Amino acid sequence: MSASDREHLKVFAGTAGRALAHSMCDHLELPVGQAQTIGFPDGELLVKLEEDVRGRDCFIVQSTSNPVNENLAELLIFIDCLRRASAKRITAVIPYFGYARQDRKDEGRVPITAKLVANLITHAGADRVLCIDLHAAQIQGFFDIPVDHLSAAPVIAAHFSALRESLGNLTIVSPDVGNVKVANMYAELLQADLAIVDKRRQSGTEVKVKNLIGDVAGRTVLMFDDMISTAGTICEAARVVMDAGAVDVQAACTHGLFVGLALQRLNDSPISRVVCCDTIPNGPRLAPLANKLSVLSVANLLGEAVHRIHHDQSVSAMFRGGVGAKR
Numbered sequence: 001m002s003a004s005d006r007e008h009l010k011v012f013a014g015t016a017g018r019a020l021a022h023s024m025c026d027h028l029e030l031p032v033g034q035a036q037t038i039g040f041p042d043g044e045l046l047v048k049l050e051e052d053v054r055g056r057d058c059f060i061v062q063s064t065s066n067p068v069n070e071n072l073a074e075l076l077i078f079i080d081c082l083r084r085a086s087a088k089r090i091t092a093v094i095p096y097f098g099y100a101r102q103d104r105k106d107e108g109r110v111p112i113t114a115k116l117v118a119n120l121i122t123h124a125g126a127d128r129v130l131c132i133d134l135h136a137a138q139i140q141g142f143f144d145i146p147v148d149h150l151s152a153a154p155v156i157a158a159h160f161s162a163l164r165e166s167l168g169n170l171t172i173v174s175p176d177v178g179n180v181k182v183a184n185m186y187a188e189l190l191q192a193d194l195a196i197v198d199k200r201r202q203s204g205t206e207v208k209v210k211n212l213i214g215d216v217a218g219r220t221v222l223m224f225d226d227m228i229s230t231a232g233t234i235c236e237a238a239r240v241v242m243d244a245g246a247v248d249v250q251a252a253c254t255h256g257l258f259v260g261l262a263l264q265r266l267n268d269s270p271i272s273r274v275v276c277c278d279t280i281p282n283g284p285r286l287a288p289l290a291n292k293l294s295v296l297s298v299a300n301l302l303g304e305a306v307h308r309i310h311h312d313q314s315v316s317a318m319f320r321g322g323v324g325a326k327r
């Protein structure tokens with residue numbers, strides 16, 4: 001990192017982005033921007049910058065994960081704070097974009113909250129957004145500012161490529177039809193077969209698996225999804241493939257939300273290994289899953305994207321070679 005970059009590039013951390021921001025700055029050989037978020041007894045937040053940002057290229061790292069509304073409010077306040085302090089450009093680095101599943105009207109009298117959140121971020125003063133594996137790629141179009149949509153696929157693929165020989169006869173299983181393109185990408189990268197689980201969602205927490213399309217008998221199964229939330233889909237899919245003769249099941253995702261009964265379901269399921277990325281703060285809440293869980297870091301990926309944005313270089317060039325975000 002040049003002296004000019006140290007002077008003009010600033011990376012700040014929100015409450016839900018501190019660990020990731022520090023790792024990104026280690027990659028960039030840059031100190032984390034000095035700021036603090038102060039919580040008041042009445043629940044209000046105050047963001048205070050402790051260094052000059054006038055005319056500087058500023059990035060704020062904050063996942064809008066649980067507590068979603070509190071983290072979103074902090075992000076908006078942070079952006080407003082940077083704008084009023086005369087930052088030259090403000091990029092919201094949102095590793096996990098909350099409300100992404102509310103991206104359309106799937107029944108009457110419901111909101112499209114993903115669009116509302118995009119509007120809030122834009123009107124707060126962000127000039128650019130950087131995120132990883134949006135649940136629905138079309139959310140990029142909800143913004144009226146540039147969006148860099150990264151994929152954690154290079155990080156996840158590298159992890160399983162290093163283990164490929166030990167996995168033996170391998171089948172990649174998409175736990176639902178909507179994720180087939182991503183599963184097919186991993187199947188090609190890992191030189192594996194492809195199978196698909198056909199599911200029907202009964203409610204926000206209940207999933208019914210109908211059919212398995214493909215052969216998994218006598219094979220190791222890897223299942224990929226963009227997120228594991230309540231783990232209902234992936235655990236039910238794991239039971240289906242084991243009943244169909246699979247010898248081992250492993251699951252991987254970008255965003256490990258692990259809410260509700262997820263940790264209990266994963267521990268009780270036939271899944272032997274769960275892999276996720278650090279787009280969401282982990283901490284002691286995941287201790288019950290420690291024996292099954294591996295957490296991969298996307299810090300270098302995000303750090304490289306920040307470097308390229310700051311120097312007006314192509315971000316999409318990072319994903320040439322077939323490993324990219326779903327489109």
